[in-house]
Amino acid sequence: MKTPDAPSALFWFRRDLRVTDNCGLYSALISASDVYCVFVFDREILDALPSKADRRVEFIHDSVVELKQSLQKLGGDLIVLYDRADTAIPGLARKLKVGTVFVNDDYEPAAIARDARVRQALALSDIGFSAHKDLVVFEKDEVRSWSGNRFTRFTAYHGSWLGKVEEALLEAYPVEKEARNLGKPGAAITGPVPTLASMGFEHTNLHALGITAGESGAQALFADFLDRMRDYHEARDFPAVKGVSYLSVHNRFGTISIRQLASAAYAEKLRGKNPGAEYWLSELVWRDFYFQILFHNPHVVTSAFRPEYNHIPWQNDPAMFAAWCEARTGFPLVDAAMRQLNTTGYMHNRLRMVVASFLTKDLLIDWRWGEKYFADHLNDFDLSANNGGWQWAASTGCDAQPFFRIFNSVTQSQRFDPNGKFIRKYLPELERVPDKFVHAPWKLPLLEQQACGVLIGKDYPAPVVDHAVQRLKALAMYKSSKLTEPGPEDRESMEAE
Numbered sequence: 001m002k003t004p005d006a007p008s009a010l011f012w013f014r015r016d017l018r019v020t021d022n023c024g025l026y027s028a029l030i031s032a033s034d035v036y037c038v039f040v041f042d043r044e045i046l047d048a049l050p051s052k053a054d055r056r057v058e059f060i061h062d063s064v065v066e067l068k069q070s071l072q073k074l075g076g077d078l079i080v081l082y083d084r085a086d087t088a089i090p091g092l093a094r095k096l097k098v099g100t101v102f103v104n105d106d107y108e109p110a111a112i113a114r115d116a117r118v119r120q121a122l123a124l125s126d127i128g129f130s131a132h133k134d135l136v137v138f139e140k141d142e143v144r145s146w147s148g149n150r151f152t153r154f155t156a157y158h159g160s161w162l163g164k165v166e167e168a169l170l171e172a173y174p175v176e177k178e179a180r181n182l183g184k185p186g187a188a189i190t191g192p193v194p195t196l197a198s199m200g201f202e203h204t205n206l207h208a209l210g211i212t213a214g215e216s217g218a219q220a221l222f223a224d225f226l227d228r229m230r231d232y233h234e235a236r237d238f239p240a241v242k243g244v245s246y247l248s249v250h251n252r253f254g255t256i257s258i259r260q261l262a263s264a265a266y267a268e269k270l271r272g273k274n275p276g277a278e279y280w281l282s283e284l285v286w287r288d289f290y291f292q293i294l295f296h297n298p299h300v301v302t303s304a305f306r307p308e309y310n311h312i313p314w315q316n317d318p319a320m321f322a323a324w325c326e327a328r329t330g331f332p333l334v335d336a337a338m339r340q341l342n343t344t345g346y347m348h349n350r351l352r353m354v355v356a357s358f359l360t361k362d363l364l365i366d367w368r369w370g371e372k373y374f375a376d377h378l379n380d381f382d383l384s385a386n387n388g389g390w391q392w393a394a395s396t397g398c399d400a401q402p403f404f405r406i407f408n409s410v411t412q413s414q415r416f417d418p419n420g421k422f423i424r425k426y427l428p429e430l431e432r433v434p435d436k437f438v439h440a441p442w443k444l445p446l447l448e449q450q451a452c453g454v455l456i457g458k459d460y461p462a463p464v465v466d467h468a469v470q471r472l473k474a475l476a477m478y479k480s481s482k483l484t485e486p487g488p489e490d491r492e493s494m495e496a497e
Contacts, residue, residue, distance in 0.1 A: 007099030008034040008183060012089055013078075014111075016104045016134055016254035017063040018215045019070045019175055023134035026173035028102035034183030036096055037071055037078045039064050040085040041199055044114075053202040055345045055379050056249075059213045062206075063255050065193050066214030076182025077190045082199050086114050090121035096185060101127060104134035104254075107295040108383050135254065136288045137165065137262050140295055143288070150296060152305075152398040154289050161285050167270075170263035209344055211249070211379075218256035221247050222264075229268065232276035239337075239348040240421035245280070248380035249346075251287070258284065290388035293398055300387055302368075304396035311481050312396075315364040323464050324359050325373055327426075330456075330463035332439060333413035334358050336426040343426075345379035350416055356393035357407035361474040362465055367394035395478070403478040406471050413439040429460050 009032035011025050017039070019025065028035045046057065068078035081088050093101050101122055106115070119129040133139050143160050144150060151157035184190070196203060206213075212220065225245040228235070235243025250256045262284050268277030297305060304310050323329050327338035337351035347355070352374075359370045371390040375381050391397025395405075417423055420438035424431050430438055432452040437444040442456050442463055449455050456462050 006031060006033045008032055008036065008096065009100045009102055010089075010093050010096060010098045011035055011037045011102045012085075013037065013039040013064075013067065014103060014254075015106060015252070017060070017067050018218075018255050018257065019067065019074065020215060021172035021257035021259055022104070022175050023173050024102045024104040024130075024132040026175045026178065027130065027132050028100075029175065029178035029181045032098075032100065032181065035076070035102075035181050036098065036183045036185050037076060038089070038092060039067070039078060039080050040088050041080070041082040041194065042085040043082065044084050044086070046199065046201075050376050052200055053204050055204045055206045055211075056381070057199075057201050058196060058204050058206045059211065059249060059379065060253060061193070061196055061201075062213035063215075063253060066216060068193060070215065071182065074176065074179035074182055075184070076179070077184045078193075079185065079190050080193045082194045086117045086121070089118050090125070090127075093122060093127050094125050095189075099128060100130050102130045102132070105131040105139065106135065107139065107291050109294075109298040109301060135258065136291050137161075137169065137258055137284070138288050138292075140292060143292070150292070151289070152293070154286065154399045157289050157292075158282060158285050161288065165262075165266065167263065167266065170259045170266060172257065172259060205343075213253075213255065215255050218247065218250035221245065221250065222256060222261070226264065228276075229265070229280055230274055230276040233279040234276070236279065237350045237416050239340075239351055240417055240419075240425070244349065246346075248382075252380045252382050258287075286388075287385060289399075290384040293388060294384040297398075300391065300397070301383070305391055305398045306396060308481065309394075309396035312366075313477060313480060314366040315477075316366055316369070317363070320363045320464060321359075321365055321369055323461070324355070324363060324365070324370075328461045328464075329358070329363075330442065330461040331358065331409045331413075332420070332423045332427055332430060332441065333409050333417060335461075336423045339426040341374075341377055345377060347374075347378070348422075350412075352389060353393055354407055354409055354412050356390055358409050360394040361406045362409070362467055362470045364470065364474060364477060367391065367396060404475060406474055408467055408471075410440050410467070427460070429454055 009028045011028045016022055016024065064080060068080065071078050079092065089101060106112070115131070122129050138161060141150070143157060143164060145156065145160065151160065211217070222245070225247065228242070232243065235241050247256065251258065262281065265277045265281035265284065268274045269281055294300060324338065327335040327342065329335055333351070334355050337347055337355050341347045356367070356370055359365050360367050367390045371386060374386055378386070388397060392399065392401060395401055395403035413423065419435055423438055430441060433441050433444060433454060441454065441460060444452070444456070454460050
């Protein structure tokens with residue numbers, strides 16, 4: 001319980017754009033007399049974005065508008081700045097004469113460096129900096145082996161995570177009960193939320209896609225998913241089926257609490273006979289796993305987790321990369337997935353594995369090229385998960401599929417989009433192609449191509465490579481780096497072709 005003469009504080013929203021169950025905000029409210037709230041549209045990040053029509057910026061903007069309204073309803077307000085956060089936060093803290101700046105921790109190298117600069121600048125004015133765990137269930141070194149070592153294998157980490165978690169750890173922080181301590185610094189400081197245009201950004205098709213930002217959007221999606229969680233383990237791999245939660249962008253920007261998600265899945269797991277909940281909980285554990293990998297191994301941002309994988313002689317053909325980016329590889333599932341990404345900013349998780357394998361092991365292109373493209377286009381781009389996923393697909397990561405396991409996009413298509421429903425949604429030029437050929441339309445006889453109104457090489461691209469040939473090239477490429485075939489202990493989390 002705070003004392004009446006406790007100093008005021010500033011809470012800095014970052015990847016936690018919600019009031020409900022916010023650890024850092026709650027910690028500030030129970031320890032300070034008045035808590036002012038701020039969000040910064042950080043120019044260091046925004047000015048580097050390749051497009052001014054970025055769905056993520058619009059999603060954040062919508063979420064911040066809702067967040068400001070939520071705080072106002074509780075008696076507070078939100079200061080919203082468009083500036084460099086590392087200079088704006090210390091300046092605002094001094095102006096408000098607060099004793100401490102509270103935040104929720106971030107584990108990305110750039111965020112860690114930014115927070116170090118902010119902490120140092122605040123210290124010059126005798127202002128504290130208090131960071132809290134909110135982004136994950138377990139952070140940094142909280143999950144270790146019995147011998148004290150860090151895990152680099154997901155299966156072992158997952159088992160330890162489950163052994164450590166308890167329902168008490170997943171309890172929500174009752175922010176609303178302490179809302180009386182929210183401060184209002186006055187209209188001269190708070191002001192309106194800057195418009196997208198004032199920051200040089202444009203409106204996108206975010207709303208046309210039916211994406212609702214903020215806590216309200218997240219809670220609506222989660223309520224819908226709760227009714228489908230039981231079937232998650234069976235439906236999650238089929239892109240034409242409504243099988244996943246679609247909460248990834250909300251997880252990315254913290255418009256919903258990870259504790260709320262994990263506690264719901266964990267409670268269902270404890271009740272038993274709900275394999276869907278168990279599978280979904282494991283996806284949340286993967287999220288924690290990749291965060292701790294990134295935190296302890298920041299070199300993965302630019303290089304392979306395993307140093308020996310830095311010497312793979314990638315072919316890196318720019319024309320092939322352009323065909324992949326522009327959805328014209330001639331492999332329908334790959335092209336449909338890339339069109340989904342390019343038009344919506346979203347890609348189904350199964351398809352992320354397929355297109356990543358195709359880029360690295362069919363086109364023989366460095367995984368970092370694909371990782372960067374995803375980083376520029378995914379609404380839910382998260383450095384740790386994106387990097388972990390790409391290194392998994394490229395067999396360069398800490399817990400990756402072995403290099404000799406190579407996805408066949410045609411068999412993946414036949415297995416996970418058997419009727420071509422997803423393919424036809426994003427490749428309408430293949431609408432009339434029979435199911436038998438929709439996964440490999442180049443095998444369709446010429447007369448049937450004409451009857452279907454799709455000439456391969458004209459109306460739809462011919463395959464840019466022969467998978468069987470490229471598979472052999474990929475194996476030779478990896479082996480030329482003197483990589484050895486993994487032993488039994490390295491075959492955890494293997495994905496079948």
